[in-house]
Each structure stands twice: as C-alpha cells, then as structure tokens.
Amino acid sequence: MDILRTEGLTRQYGTGQTMVTALDHVDLQVERGQFVAIIGASGSGKSTLLHLLGGVDRPDGGKIFVEDVDIATFGEELLAQYRRRKVGLIYQFYNLIPTLSVKKNICLPMLLDNKEPGKERFDDIVKTLGLGDRLEHLPGQLSGGQQQRAAIGRALIYQPAILLADEPTGNLDRKNTEEIISLLKLSNRQYKQTILLVTHDENVALEADRIIKIEDGKIISDKAVRP
Amino acid sequence: MNIIREYSLDQVRKNRRTSISIIVAVLIASTFLCTLLVFAQSFWNQMVQQQIYTSGDWDAELMDVPADRLGMVRDNAGVKAMFVKGDNQTAFLPEETALPYFLIQNCDSNYWDAMYEKNMILRGRIPQAPGEVVVSKDFFSQNQTYGIGDTLAVEIDSNVRTHMEGSQQKDADSLTIVGELDVSVSSGYKGYLAYGFMEPDELSPDSEVVVYLQMERRGKVYTAVPQIAQAIGLPKDEYGNYPCRYHAALLAWHGVYAPGSFFQSDVPKLFLGLLLTAGASMAVFAYIIRGAFGISAKQKIHQLGILKSVGAGPKQIGRTVIYEACILSAIPILLSMVLGYLFSFGVLSAYSGMTSEVFGSRMEVSFSPAAALIAAVFSFVMVLLAAHGPAKQMSKILPIEAVRGEQYSISVKKAKSHPVLAKRFGFLGEIAANSVNAGRKLYHTCMVTLSLCMLLAFGFLAVFTASDISNAQAENMNHFDVNITLGTGERIDGALLAELKAMQGVQGISVYARANCAVWLSGSDQSAEFLQAGGFDSADGYIVERVGRYRIPCVLVGMEQDAYENVLREAGMEALPESSAIIVNSVAKNPGARDYEAMQETVPYLNLRQGQRVELTEKYSDDTQGDYEFMVDVAAVIPSMPEIGLDPSFYTLPVIVPMEEYYAIIGNFSDEMEVYNYRNYVNYVVPDGMDEEIQGEAERICSAYLGSSDFMTSSKTERMRNRGRMTGATMFVVCSLAALFGIVGISSVLSAILNSLGQRRKEFAMLRSVGVDEKGIRRLLGMEGFLLSVRPILIGLPMLIIICAAQCYMMGVSIVEFLCAFPVWVLLMYIVMVLLVINGIYMLASKKIRDDVIVEAIKDDTV
Numbered sequence A: 001m002d003i004l005r006t007e008g009l010t011r012q013y014g015t016g017q018t019m020v021t022a023l024d025h026v027d028l029q030v031e032r033g034q035f036v037a038i039i040g041a042s043g044s045g046k047s048t049l050l051h052l053l054g055g056v057d058r059p060d061g062g063k064i065f066v067e068d069v070d071i072a073t074f075g076e077e078l079l080a081q082y083r084r085r086k087v088g089l090i091y092q093f094y095n096l097i098p099t100l101s102v103k104k105n106i107c108l109p110m111l112l113d114n115k116e117p118g119k120e121r122f123d124d125i126v127k128t129l130g131l132g133d134r135l136e137h138l139p140g141q142l143s144g145g146q147q148q149r150a151a152i153g154r155a156l157i158y159q160p161a162i163l164l165a166d167e168p169t170g171n172l173d174r175k176n177t178e179e180i181i182s183l184l185k186l187s188n189r190q191y192k193q194t195i196l197l198v199t200h201d202e203n204v205a206l207e208a209d210r211i212i213k214i215e216d217g218k219i220i221s222d223k224a225v226r227p
Numbered sequence B: 001m002n003i004i005r006e007y008s009l010d011q012v013r014k015n016r017r018t019s020i021s022i023i024v025a026v027l028i029a030s031t032f033l034c035t036l037l038v039f040a041q042s043f044w045n046q047m048v049q050q051q052i053y054t055s056g057d058w059d060a061e062l063m064d065v066p067a068d069r070l071g072m073v074r075d076n077a078g079v080k081a082m083f084v085k086g087d088n089q090t091a092f093l094p095e096e097t098a099l100p101y102f103l104i105q106n107c108d109s110n111y112w113d114a115m116y117e118k119n120m121i122l123r124g125r126i127p128q129a130p131g132e133v134v135v136s137k138d139f140f141s142q143n144q145t146y147g148i149g150d151t152l153a154v155e156i157d158s159n160v161r162t163h164m165e166g167s168q169q170k171d172a173d174s175l176t177i178v179g180e181l182d183v184s185v186s187s188g189y190k191g192y193l194a195y196g197f198m199e200p201d202e203l204s205p206d207s208e209v210v211v212y213l214q215m216e217r218r219g220k221v222y223t224a225v226p227q228i229a230q231a232i233g234l235p236k237d238e239y240g241n242y243p244c245r246y247h248a249a250l251l252a253w254h255g256v257y258a259p260g261s262f263f264q265s266d267v268p269k270l271f272l273g274l275l276l277t278a279g280a281s282m283a284v285f286a287y288i289i290r291g292a293f294g295i296s297a298k299q300k301i302h303q304l305g306i307l308k309s310v311g312a313g314p315k316q317i318g319r320t321v322i323y324e325a326c327i328l329s330a331i332p333i334l335l336s337m338v339l340g341y342l343f344s345f346g347v348l349s350a351y352s353g354m355t356s357e358v359f360g361s362r363m364e365v366s367f368s369p370a371a372a373l374i375a376a377v378f379s380f381v382m383v384l385l386a387a388h389g390p391a392k393q394m395s396k397i398l399p400i401e402a403v404r405g406e407q408y409s410i411s412v413k414k415a416k417s418h419p420v421l422a423k424r425f426g427f428l429g430e431i432a433a434n435s436v437n438a439g440r441k442l443y444h445t446c447m448v449t450l451s452l453c454m455l456l457a458f459g460f461l462a463v464f465t466a467s468d469i470s471n472a473q474a475e476n477m478n479h480f481d482v483n484i485t486l487g488t489g490e491r492i493d494g495a496l497l498a499e500l501k502a503m504q505g506v507q508g509i510s511v512y513a514r515a516n517c518a519v520w521l522s523g524s525d526q527s528a529e530f531l532q533a534g535g536f537d538s539a540d541g542y543i544v545e546r547v548g549r550y551r552i553p554c555v556l557v558g559m560e561q562d563a564y565e566n567v568l569r570e571a572g573m574e575a576l577p578e579s580s581a582i583i584v585n586s587v588a589k590n591p592g593a594r595d596y597e598a599m600q601e602t603v604p605y606l607n608l609r610q611g612q613r614v615e616l617t618e619k620y621s622d623d624t625q626g627d628y629e630f631m632v633d634v635a636a637v638i639p640s641m642p643e644i645g646l647d648p649s650f651y652t653l654p655v656i657v658p659m660e661e662y663y664a665i666i667g668n669f670s671d672e673m674e675v676y677n678y679r680n681y682v683n684y685v686v687p688d689g690m691d692e693e694i695q696g697e698a699e700r701i702c703s704a705y706l707g708s709s710d711f712m713t714s715s716k717t718e719r720m721r722n723r724g725r726m727t728g729a730t731m732f733v734v735c736s737l738a739a740l741f742g743i744v745g746i747s748s749v750l751s752a753i754l755n756s757l758g759q760r761r762k763e764f765a766m767l768r769s770v771g772v773d774e775k776g777i778r779r780l781l782g783m784e785g786f787l788l789s790v791r792p793i794l795i796g797l798p799m800l801i802i803i804c805a806a807q808c809y810m811m812g813v814s815i816v817e818f819l820c821a822f823p824v825w826v827l828l829m830y831i832v833m834v835l836l837v838i839n840g841i842y843m844l845a846s847k848k849i850r851d852d853v854i855v856e857a858i859k860d861d862t863v
C-alpha cells in the first residue's frame, strides 16, 4: 500500500501577471518505508512539494492522500494533529524556538501532546546527533550545524511515519552530512519510516532507494536506485 | 509546566519592550475604568447619603398603626428594623410664654438614630429619655428667658383617641429641654413644635403611631408592605390603598421601583449612561491594546509558525496570545486599583473642594471591594477582547507563511509614488512615503488611536460646553433676579408674606402659587390657528385622547388679589363675584423648533371666551390619586402669560385665580397634592448688583419664620457663581479623564513607533550601506515623523469640528459663544504634545540610527 499519494497536486503563488506555478499537477506515489530523494534546480518547487506534504501549506488544486485519507480536506485541528504525530518536517533553514532550551525544542511535538519522550529513545537520538552536552543551551548558543541537528532530532522524536527533510545537510560539512544521512537511513530501516529528502548533493541522493527530479513544478524523472 | 504556558512566559520575559508597552496600556486603561467606577460609586454614595441625611434611612412607612400591633410588625420576617413616631401630645406651657403650648411628637430611640430630625438640631442633643424634648428655634427666639437644660412644669394633654368623645384629661408633668431644633410650624397652630422620646412598649395600647420600616429584602418592599398592613389589620382608604408610603427616592437609588415607574426614574438612565460610557471606553481601549498585542504577535510570527508546523493546534496557538494577555495584565490590573483610587481621590477631592459651597457638603470618595472587583473584571474583559483578535489571526495563518515571516507578507503591489513628496524631497521623499505606506497597519493603528482619543476626549468636552452655554442662556431669560420658594406643607404664614412683600429696594415683585390640574375638551374647542399648526393630535405625550375627548394639562395659578385685579384691568375686564378665573390662551406654534425665537412663537390655543364656565379636574394624569373636580368662570381671556416668573410647559393652559380661591380649591385635593400645592413662590426684580443683598435679607426674614428646610432662596449672581463653580469643577473632572485617554493614546502610539523603528534598523543600515548619507537619513525620518504626527490631526480635527458644529446647532449656541467657553487651549496643548512627542521620538531614533555601525545593524537579528 502507498503511504503517500498525490493526484494533480498544484500550488500557485501570486495572481495575474506575476503568477508563479510552483507545482503543476504533480502525481506521486510513495510506498511505506521508501527512502526518496528529490532533486532539481533552485526554484523548481521542491520545498513547495514538501510543505504541502507536511501539511504546513495548502494546495490550490489536487489531492494528498496519506494512508488513503485526503489531508487537503482536513480542518485546522486535525491538520495540526497530523503534523504533530504523522510527519516530521525539517526545514531548509533551521527553525528552532529561540527561547526554549535545545532539549525542549527537540521534545516539542510530544510536549504539545502533553507527553514526555521515552528516556532510551531520547538518549539514543541525542547521542547520535552529538548534542548530549548542549541540551540545556538555547539555540542561539549553538553553531549552525548543531542547530540543524537539533531540528532533525525534533523531527525524529515522535517516530513519525513520514519524515520530510528539506536540504537538512545544506549547511553541514562532509563528516556531519554523512552522520546525519546514516542516522536517517538507520531510522528508515529500524522504524520502517518513509523518508522524502530534498538535496542538491549527488552523493546524498545516491544513498536513497529512489530519485525524483523536479523541474518547473513538474516531475520529469523518477527512477529507482535500488529495488 | 505546560509547554505553551512556558513558551508564553518566556516570550513575555524576552520581549521586554512589547511587554512593557502592553503593561503600560493595560495599566492606564484599567486605571481609567477603575476611576470611572470610583466616580460612579462616589456619586451614588453621595446621593444615597444625601437622601438619608435629608429624609431618613427608611424604606416604607405605615400610618395609623395601633400601638398594640407594633409587636406584629417587629416580628414580621420581612422587617429588618422598625422605628416609631407618634403618641402626639400637647403640653400647655406656663403662663409667660409667647405661645401657649408645645406640640410634641414622640419618637423612639431607633427613630432618632435613623431619621433626619437629628440633623436639624442646632444646639444640644437628642432626647434620650421620656420627659426630654428638643424644641423648635422660634420658641427660643420668642422666649429669651428659656434655654437648654431648663425644666418646665407643664400640663400634658394626650391626643389619645378615647372612646368617649371630649373626655380629654390633663396631667401635670415636667419637660426638660435638651436641644434646639431647626423646624417650624405655621403660626396658625399657636404652639411650638417639639420632639420627645418614648418607649414603644410603654405606649397605651389604643394610641396610634407612625411606623417606619427598613426591609430585610428591599426589592420586595412594594409587595411586602401592603401584606404587612393587611396582616396587622389596617383599613384600606377610599382608593383601596393601605395607609402606607414608600421612600421612593431612596429605593430608586437601590434599584427598587414601584411597578410601572421604572422608566420615569432618572436612576436607570444614569446607570445606562454609565454602562455606555464604560462600554465605549472599554471598546476604544481594547482597540488600542489590541494594537500592542498585534505587534507582539507579529514579532513572534516566525516562531508561532514553527510551533504550528511541528503540530501545535490552532487552539494552542491562540492560547499563547491569551496566556500572554493574562500574564501581562494581572499586575497592571491590580496596580490600577491603587492608581485609580488615588487618581479619583485626587480629582474628586479637588472637585468637591470646588463645589462644596454649591452643594453645601463635601463629596466622600468611596470605593468598595465590590466596585474593585467589577473594575478588575471590566479591565480583564477588555484585555481579553483586545487579545482575541490577534489570537484568532495567529491561529488561522498558514504555518509556512508564518515561518517565512514578514518579509513575504508585505504586499508586492507597486508602491504608490508620492508626487508631492517626490518633487519636494526627490528620491528620499519617495522612500519616506513608501515606508509609511508599507507599515500601513502600524500607522493605521497610530492614526486611529490618536484621532479617536482626540475625538472622544474633546467631543465630550464639546457636548458639555454647548449644553452649559445653553443653560446659561436659559438663565438670562429669567425676568427676576431673586427667587424664593416657601413650602411648609401648609398655608404660608400671612405675616411672613407681608414682610417679604414689604422688602425695601425692590423694583418689582410677584407672589404666586401653582397646582397641576387638567381640563377635558373636545376637538371643536381648539382654535383655528392651533388646528392649522397641528392641533391636539400633534401634541402626543402632552395631550391624551379618550373616546373623542382630549385631556389638556392646566396649571392653576394663585395670585394675590391686587395683582390679579391688575391683570384683569389691563385686559379691560372685571373680576366675577365667584370662581373668577383668567385664562392665558396661547400655545407654542412649533415647540419642536430648534431655534429659541421660533420656539417662542405662539398662536391662540382654544376657543374659550369671557363668561364661559370651565370644569377642571385635579386628576391631571392617570397616576394622580385624587379626582376632585371644580368649576371656574372665565373673567378674561388674555393672550400671554403675565410676567410672574412662571413659564408653563408646552400645551399647558394657565388658569389664574385669586389666592383665596386657589386655597379653597386645593384644600379639596388629595392630601399629598394639597400639601405640595401650598408652596408659594416669591420673585423680585432688583436694581443691578443688589440681588445678593436682597437675597440675604429675604433669607433672614424667612428663617425667622421657618425651619431652614422649608424655604429656599436664590439670586442671579449666586446662581451664576455656582454655575461657574460647577462648570469649572466638572470641566476639571472631564479634562482629567480626557488626559487619561490622551496618555493611553500617545503611549501606545509611541511604543508602536519604537517597535517599527527597531524592526527597520536593518533597512536603514542597508540604505546607508548603498550610500544614503546621514543628512538623508535625518531628512527621511524627519519626514516620516512629520507625516505620522500630522495625519491623525488632519483627520481628527475636522471630525471634531463637525461634532462641535452639530452640538452648537442642536443647542442653538453660536460659534463665538462656543469658542469662548470651549477649552481651546487644552486642545491646542494636545495637538502640540502629539506633534512634539512623535517628532521628538523620531529625532532621537534618527540620531541612534545614524550612530549605528552598519555591519552590526545588518547582522543583528532581532530575537
């Protein structure tokens, strides 16, 4: 069964002369547990696609089925629940709450549900992310790479079925990048998480099961790297 | 702690500037509300205290209660307290006194505690045991040998109703005088008024007393008291009512009304006025504070977007704003209680200092816990109202839009070019105009806030000024300089009137009495001219129609015989031997006219002729109790009211009769109306500058005859001075409230400006980095500050002028008069202050921005 399916997904910005079609009738199916890389030129619509799938943006047309339910029809409260429990979204630019400690930032989705993460899992993630000694700091006191890792931790903490990552390694060095990617792959294998990853990095893309290329808001190629 | 709450608290701590601006706005706004409530409560308290002072602290009165039923009244579950007056006695005095006896009313100790007589004691103390009396002041002035502390041997004649008529017995007794009382009775009684002491339990069972009641539940008084009267077996009178009276004036202040009289009372109107004022100011403040919350929410929009995208629901997002509101408003609301009390204490003390001579008493500032609680609730509701908008807005916004933050939310529309500015200041002018346009919302808030505050504060002043001028105009129409009202509940002493009429140095005098009554006529009785102007049917509310007959309100005027005959002579007529009356046959042609002149225009009213007989009735409204009917014969019909100082109401027909005839007629009215209609009015015309002197002389004459509560004098100069004082004092209160409004407006605008400048530091650094020089920045910001401060004035001022003009038009006040009285300087001060403060802030900010190190400003990320 496909965990994710879109039909004719369209998103436009602006009106009249200045109208931009960021996504143009995109049909896409993703199986549960797949690791998908999305590539394309700057401005091709990758972030837009991820935002729509993550439920933080609303499409102008088309449907988004997640486990056969169209989230485009969800009301605000349901959609918030979806964002909290079903997907983890990592933005292109690190987005942490500056007034909350790193620990609280990571646990945020659970805290919003009035829950505490299991200690083991939390320690596990923190160790892998290498943030063990930075938990009580504020985001402003972290380096760019560390902040990005905290954002990844936040996306992983609830063990969401779907992980959407928008160039999570764009600001990181080679070593950090490799660590993060292997963390994602581990998570993908261990918890059967479905991952969609936007990247400009050829090497990163090659780690995926499948590579989708977008141009001008359309999918122009879709090939499996591994069966 | 809940993560949303924790987040909100953190935000409040971190964003100090916005937090402080919200706190200040809430503080001042709740101080205003609190002040309003303290004013209202103090006013209410003043009214209640005054009412109690002058007429006692009772709810209802039962008359003719047999003494043996007192226990039943006292034990009634609905009665909280009972006090008794009665058991009247006549004490025959020793031979040498000017008048032969004391007329004694005995009161129990509760009565002395609760009622007003104790306030009329001039010297000495209240009676505390049987045999002690306080005596009216004329006793002391007429019998100089007696003083307080004297014991008199008297013979007491109890006015006890005995079963055998005429078996009055006299007992020898002694009375001790313990005080002097400021009361009097008509000299017709041949005695002095005195108040004594009694124990209700020791009354003889068949004596009758008057019982005053305080009720356990005041709201039930109108139903409970007749039940009590029935329970103790009091008889009904000829109209089917029990012999009870209610303290309607006091009850009204407590919100209790006789069935059907709710809308006639002023109290609900005052209350509604208060509610409207409170509601309107709450709405305005909520709008202003909403701006502050909006700024704070906008600052956090990016973070709220992140919270949303990791799954915070719309309710949780909304709650961040509401929590913020609660955290930020708790302390200022508490503090505002203290500030509001202090502020109103200051204002009211000053007010009462200015008016104490007019009212004869000082106003006490009162602020009960209940009022404090109401003020707090009002303030809190206002804060929630203010936070509600931004909370909703934030919870609705798309997460991704919020995350992207403001740089995308500015409309991409092509910025309007500003031809004037561009020409004058070139490219820089255009940037200034653009930045004003771009931060539209912000500037919108400033503008609305400042012009609203201006409108509210000065609009209120304008209304007040215009109505004040209009009152002054009405005063100038008054023909007489000194006015005296005499009301003892009985026919006024002839000797007193004679002395008043003999007053030296008076150019003109009128003495009259008046009573409301009515006449029933048919449509054919209207004059042709009046019919053309609309007739009876146009006088809705004044003239009542019942099956083809019309009830026309009349005022029966009693004039001294000689003055009456003078009027007749001028009309070329003679008095009729019996029930002779003069009809003043004129009616306002268009009473609805705005213009004073047009309103004065009259036409003949009715087709009444000399020699006709008219039947009048005491029952001038459906509520009037009595229905005595009487005839008068028309001796003359005159076209206008003689100048006696009486200005009849619209559609009211004056019927003038000689004084003796007047008394004969009202003697048959129902008791209450009879008592009221015995009032006499004496008016003097005096040479310029003499009025206060004459008033003083009149005062002296009257107090020799009457208790000080039985007469009232006033003079043009005194009224003018009092009105001047009142106007000054009220203006002071209104200005102080207006000042609060101004402070809220200016402070919230300030914080909006500071915030906007802070956010745009980067933009300015960018401008400088591409080569705009210091002078350019200064001009740019100078320009912006100018635009910002001038706009609210340009918009508010014309609206204010419209309000003033409308007010002048409605009150019939000329512009020049208005401008003389309106505190123009306060308005100018407000305008100058707005200009100074805003431009000053811009100047300071401009200096700071010019001193910024470019790189740092560009790197500096707020939050």
Ligand SMILES: Nc1ncnc2c1ncn2[C@@H]1O[C@H](COP(=O)(O)OP(=O)(O)OP(=O)(O)O)[C@@H](O)[C@H]1O
Binding pocket: A013, A014, A020, A021, A022, A040, A041, A042, A043, A044, A045, A046, A047, A048, A049, A092, B408
């Ligand atoms: N809020 C917006 N308003 C107007 N146009 C937008 C908006 N967001 C995106 N666009 C446009 O939509 C198109 C797709 O943008 P998107 O952010 O999806 O590109 P991307 O593939 O993620 O690019 P990059 O690799 O640079 O991140 C672009 O042309 C962009 O200009």
Ligand SMILES: [Mg+2]
Binding pocket: A046, A047, A048, A092, A166
């Ligand atoms: Mg992108």
